[in-house]
Amino acid sequence: MKELDPQHLFYDSPYPVKLDDGEYIFRTDHDIVYAVSFKPEPFFDPIPAYWFDLMNRSGMASPSDPKVRETVIRIIVEFFRANPDIMLYLCDSANDQQAMRNRLFLRWFTGAEQSKLFFFKSEMVVDEGMENFIAIIVPRSHPYLDDIIKHFDSEISMFRANKP
């Protein structure tokens, strides 16, 4: 994965973002530290794909803060500027809050500006008794957008069809 532009992340983001040991870190006005990381996923090879992860590192409940959303979107936009391929997101299942996290992520990503730039799709599959909300985000300008989405849809359908 190509590193994100540190200048843009530090100066153009509501909260300055720094790269720290492979994670993109920012601290909010409420003194909560968030870490964003990207993990490679080979399934879409030869198209590069990465799992996006957002973690609250402070272990404290986060109050509603629109600057967090804006900062995360800035990181994602910078991610796609450097790596214009596939991003995947699996909602964290901690405290069984995955459905709520999925709704929040959907709301962040269905904003007018984001919709113009990115194709976004979220699906739910039940595996091992657990709901898994999986989102795929691909730039609308991607030359293989249709193939990527077909590949994703086919896997989701196959998984659902094979479930007892």
Added chain:
Amino acid sequence: METKKLQFTSKPGTFIDSIRAYREYKKEWRARMEVKLTKMEEQIQRAKEDPFFKMETL
């Protein structure tokens, strides 16, 4: 110019294995982070009680 047909190299039906592997990775990462946070809290507490206590970098 027409785009060349894309051939994915992964075997059909294996995306769920990726999801499971990633779910495990997230679980382990969270557990590691909790240990780290607990150690940090302990260190902060010790630093508050003992002005000569030197904080380690975790």
